[in-house]
Amino acid sequence: xxxxxxxxxxxxxxxxxxxxxxxxxxxxxxxxxxxxxxxxxxxxxxxxxxxxxxxxxxxxxxxxxxxxxxxxxxxxxxxxxxxxxxxxxxxxxxxxxxxxxxxxxxxxxxxxxxxxxxxxxxxxxxxxxxxxxxxxxxxxxxxxxxxxxxxxxxxxxxxxxxxxxxxxxxxxxxxxxxxxxxxxxxxxxxxxxxxxxxxxxxxxxxxxxxxxxxxxxxxxxxxxxxxxxxxxxxxxxxxxxxxxxxxxxxxxxxxxxxxxxxxxxxxxxxxxxxxxxxxxxxxxxxxxxxxxxxxxxxxxxxxxxxxxxxxxxxxxxxxxxxxxxxxxxxxxxxxxxxxxxxxxxxxxxxxxxxxxxxxxxxxxxxxxxxxxxxxxxxxxxxxxxxxxxxxxxxxxxxxxxxxxxxxxxxxxxxxxxxxxxxxxxxxxxxxxxxxxxxxxxxxxxxxxxxxxxxxx
Amino acid sequence: xxxxxxxxxxxxxxxxxxxxxxxxxxxxxxxxxxxxxxxxxxxxxxxxxxxxxxxxxxxxxxxxxxxxxxxxxxxxxxxxxxxxxxxxxxxxxxxxxxxxxxxxxxxxxxxxxxxxxxxxxxxxxxxxxxxxxxxxxxxxxxxxxxxxxxxxxxxxxxxxxxxxxxxxxxxxxxxxxxxxxxxxxxxxxxxxxxxxxxxxxxxxxxxxxxxxxxxxxxxxxxxxxxxxxxxxxxxxxxxxxxxxxxxxxxxxxxxxxxxxxxxxxxxxxxxxxxxxxxxxxxxxxxxxxxxxxxxxxxxxxxxxxxxxxxxxxxxxxxxxxxxxxxxxxxxxxxxxxxxxxxxxxxxxxxxxxxxxxxxxxxxxxxxxxxxxxxxxxxxxxxxxxxxxxxxxxxxxxxxxxxxxxxxxxxxxxxxxxxxxxxxxxxxxxxxxxxxxxxxxxxxxxxxxxxxxxxxx
Numbered sequence: 022x023x024x025x026x027x028x029x030x031x032x033x034x035x036x037x038x039x040x041x042x043x044x045x046x047x048x049x050x051x052x053x054x055x056x057x058x059x060x061x062x063x064x065x066x067x068x069x070x071x072x073x074x075x076x077x078x079x080x081x082x083x084x085x086x087x088x089x090x091x092x093x094x095x096x097x098x099x100x101x102x103x104x105x106x107x108x109x110x111x112x113x114x115x116x117x118x119x120x121x122x123x124x125x126x127x128x129x130x131x132x133x134x135x136x137x138x139x140x141x142x143x144x145x146x147x148x149x150x151x152x153x154x155x156x157x158x159x160x161x162x163x164x165x166x167x168x169x170x171x172x173x174x175x176x177x178x179x180x181x182x183x184x185x186x187x188x189x190x191x192x193x194x195x196x197x198x199x200x201x202x203x204x205x206x207x208x209x210x211x212x213x214x215x216x217x218x219x220x221x222x223x224x225x226x227x228x229x230x231x232x233x234x235x236x237x238x239x240x241x242x243x244x245x246x247x248x249x250x251x252x253x254x255x256x257x258x259x260x261x262x263x264x265x266x267x268x269x270x271x272x273x274x275x276x277x278x279x280x281x282x283x284x285x286x287x288x289x290x291x292x293x294x295x296x297x298x299x300x301x302x303x304x305x306x307x308x309x310x311x312x313x314x315x316x317x318x319x320x321x322x323x324x325x326x327x328x329x330x331x332x333x334x335x336x337x338x339x340x341x342x343x344x345x346x347x348x349x350x351x352x353x354x355x356x357x358x359x360x361x362x363x364x365x366x367x368x369x370x371x372x373x374x375x376x377x378x379x380x381x382x383x384x385x386x387x388x389x390x391x392x393x394x395x396x397x398x399x400x401x402x403x404x405x406x407x408x409x410x411x412x413x414x415x416x417x418x419x420x421x422x423x424x425x426x427x428x429x430x431x432x433x434x435x436x437x438x439x440x441x442x443x444x445x446x447x448x449x450x451x452x453x454x455x456x457x458x459x460x461x462x463x464x465x466x467x468x469x470x471x472x473x474x475x476x477x
Numbered sequence: 478x479x480x481x482x483x484x485x486x487x488x489x490x491x492x493x494x495x496x497x498x499x500x501x502x503x504x505x506x507x508x509x510x511x512x513x514x515x516x517x518x519x520x521x522x523x524x525x526x527x528x529x530x531x532x533x534x535x536x537x538x539x540x541x542x543x544x545x546x547x548x549x550x551x552x553x554x555x556x557x558x559x560x561x562x563x564x565x566x567x568x569x570x571x572x573x574x575x576x577x578x579x580x581x582x583x584x585x586x587x588x589x590x591x592x593x594x595x596x597x598x599x600x601x602x603x604x605x606x607x608x609x610x611x612x613x614x615x616x617x618x619x620x621x622x623x624x625x626x627x628x629x630x631x632x633x634x635x636x637x638x639x640x641x642x643x644x645x646x647x648x649x650x651x652x653x654x655x656x657x658x659x660x661x662x663x664x665x666x667x668x669x670x671x672x673x674x675x676x677x678x679x680x681x682x683x684x685x686x687x688x689x690x691x692x693x694x695x696x697x698x699x700x701x702x703x704x705x706x707x708x709x710x711x712x713x714x715x716x717x718x719x720x721x722x723x724x725x726x727x728x729x730x731x732x733x734x735x736x737x738x739x740x741x742x743x744x745x746x747x748x749x750x751x752x753x754x755x756x757x758x759x760x761x762x763x764x765x766x767x768x769x770x771x772x773x774x775x776x777x778x779x780x781x782x783x784x785x786x787x788x789x790x791x792x793x794x795x796x797x798x799x800x801x802x803x804x805x806x807x808x809x810x811x812x813x814x815x816x817x818x819x820x821x822x823x824x825x826x827x828x829x830x831x832x833x834x835x836x837x838x839x840x841x842x843x844x845x846x847x848x849x850x851x852x853x854x855x856x857x858x859x860x861x862x863x864x865x866x867x868x869x870x871x872x873x874x875x876x877x878x879x880x881x882x883x884x885x886x887x888x889x890x891x892x893x894x895x896x897x898x899x900x901x902x903x904x905x906x907x908x909x910x911x912x913x914x915x916x917x918x919x920x921x922x923x924x925x926x927x928x929x930x931x932x933x
Contacts, residue, residue, distance in 0.1 A: 181660075264716070267723055281807070301836075355744075359728065369745070377753060
């Protein structure tokens with residue numbers, strides 16, 4: 022990544038900054054992310070103020086809070102004032118308490134008030150990711166007046182592609198108009214007359230960012246206004262913020278599905294102990310639950326003693342249950358997240374998973390019976406005189422366990438949602454653990470039926 | 478979803494269509510998706526042509542191809558002509574061969590040529606999701622001329638927020654200008670003079686849509702131009718198309734991580750046999766691989782016979798390896814997808830996972846030893862006179878297996894990428910299966926060391 026900087030020559034931040042002058046701000050951010058904090062801070066100091074503000078305004082900049090803190094106090098304040106409101110709030114969220122207090126006290130009253138308001142919204146809500154720099158006009162204005170206003174305020178607005186039309190008296194939101202509509206309309210007509218007939222799509226500041234993403238994606242919006250109960254526009258969430266949020270949510274979902282707490286930073290930036298902490302929690306919970314398998318097997322120890330051949334297939338049978346469960350869970354997590362399915366649809370899913378599980382179990386069961394018969398006939402292993410009964414036990418157990426796995430795996434996201442958890446907490450290891458204990462019980466129960474009087 | 482239609486009254490498509498007249502087109506699509514094809518088709522026929530085209534233009538409409546096919550031939554052609562090029566191509570991709578031929582032959586030559594070109598790009602490439610309706614102007618124009626042109630062609634363009642400035646002679650792309658820059662600039666200046674200094678971000682028509690998503694997200698673009706080798710703009714991919722693509726890719730990633738082939742339709746819309754097909758493939762592959770566990774156990778059958786107590790902990794130990802592997806895989810799949818990590822960084826990851834795995838294994842190992850000691854001391858189960866040795870065997874095996882699981886799980890995505898597969902094919906069940914066989918071997922080898930001369 023450092024191809025523009027020769028590692029052997031002494032590091033010159035001014036030179037580095039000058040080399041970046043023509044680059045896209047997103048590329049500068051990528052380069053700064055690859056540098057240690059000290060160097061990145063020196064480069065930022067060497068940049069013209071406006072450019073430095075652009076860099077700090079990028080959500081992709083990893084150590085933004087540390088970088089602001091490392092700048093001289095006066096420059097830090099000037100930079101903070103130049104940032105968009107959402108990015109400023111995000112940087113404050115990551116500042117240490119002393120720096121936060123110090124910088125907050127030096128900001129002008131207006132910026133401070135808006136900042137404190139943004140910081141008051143819980144993480145991952147619309148309020149916490151919105152910005153307050155949007156364009157709004159009274160409904161009494163014409164298209165021409167609106168365009169003139171847009172030209173005047175453009176440089177201080179996050180987006181000018183959506184314009185919010187307010188009631189001149191109450192300041193409540195009436196309509197949203199696109200810049201596209203504005204520029205193709207006659208200048209003298211009322212801005213209200215060119216607005217679409219329906220009422221605008223809005224969200225509450227407390228809406229989850231996933232809900233905001235769903236609305237922006239569904240209605241193909243470039244921005245969605247965040248509206249108070251009284252109908253006032255508090256801010257907007259723009260499409261580029263929401264793409265970042267969607268990508269972040271995905272990473273969290275995959276990590277959670279892998280059976281761990283979601284990391285909130287790139288893999289290489291997480292400290293050793295934090296990594297252990299994020300992973301050990303679920304591993305221990307799963308381990309303790311899985312201890313039930315030892316208890317189950319202790320319960321069947323007499324059977325095990327008599328028919329040691331049964332143990333040979335325990336891993337095979339248990340993993341098949343876990344695998345089918347994992348498939349079903351991944352399907353339902355996404356179906357629920359995409360709103361294809363509501364809580365009340367659980368029985369439809371169960372009715373689908375039952376025949377699906379039976380069929381998949383039958384396929385694996387046949388494979389299992391063939392494997393045992395083949396090894397026996399080819400003389401690769403001797404399962405004893407009752408090998409056919411053993412093969413049937415394994416086959417029947419597979420049907421039972423795969424069906425059970427599919428049912429448990431598909432119902433788990435519904436159950437989690439019902440009791441108020443995120444359906445995406447239903448990880449593959451979680452399902453496998455749930456299925457393992459019951460899988461053992463199913464296997465031994467079937468063995469007792471098939472093999473009583475012969476092996477057992 | 479059908480709250481506007483009384484189920485007991487006879488279904489009147491015209492009434493249904495009229496009731497939807499004021500709704501947002503995305504909401505109409507949601508309602509039509511919930512109706513059977515016949516009804517949806519009747520409603521579409523009852524809509525004014527322009528509205529029907531708007532509905533068909535939504536990527537969220539599930540049975541778009543069937544709906545077009547069900548319209549009278551002439552209306553179908555008029556509707557197809559009114560659609561945006563990318564959605565038209567998408568509908569053609571889903572049409573049956575006879576309908577495709579029939580409709581293609583009725584289209585005018587220009588539309589047909591553009592359509593055939595779009596259909597020639599492989600699925601999920603930039604070419605296959607781009608649209609050809611963009612705004613381009615020669616670099617010799619002024620801002621005022623450009624704005625007049627935009628006003629004239631606005632209604633036939635997918636987006637007007639990005640304007641592509643072409644070399645008047647070669648028609649090759651020189652710059653991209655935002656509408657935002659245009660409307661705040663003086664009408665008489667050259668459009669080239671207000672363009673940003675850097676060259677525009679572009680993609681090849683054969684770039685993967687994930688790459689397009691990464692660029693749009695990184696550079697906060699509203700659209701990215703798809704450019705031929707000769708530098709000509711073939712089309713554009715807009716941010717709303719890319720959000721749909723990102724959401725779809727996520728769904729595929731979660732389903733693949735769950736150990737199945739990705740579905741290309743909502744859960745409830747997949748037929749029974751297709752569902753079996755998507756799930757049985759991986760289940761069978763995993764099952765056959767997992768058969769190696771039976772072989773491994775057959776290999777250790779003498780040890781099993783002598784120390785049946787060892788079997789009690791097989792599921793516990795194996796699942797711990799699978800769980801730690803699943804965590805590591807989920808971490809690395811995302812880190813690679815987000816380009817936090819390149820192929821050559823594999824050794825850094827291995828160096829991190831080694832101590833992480835050892836620590837996590839030690840934690841679980843301690844828990845395991847405590848569990849055995851506790852049951853023994855409390856008299857819940859008698860592990861025999863050598864219980865302490867057994868506990869140490871289990872503890873040491875856990876350290877070995879969790880470390881091994883973390884290493885295998887973290888390296889698997891790298892290996893898959895190296896041999897040309899999608900790192901996201903590394904599913905949780907896949908890792909668990911890989912770890913299971915070696916886990917058994919590790920367990921029994923440690924047991925041989927610890928218990929030789931006593932139990933074995």
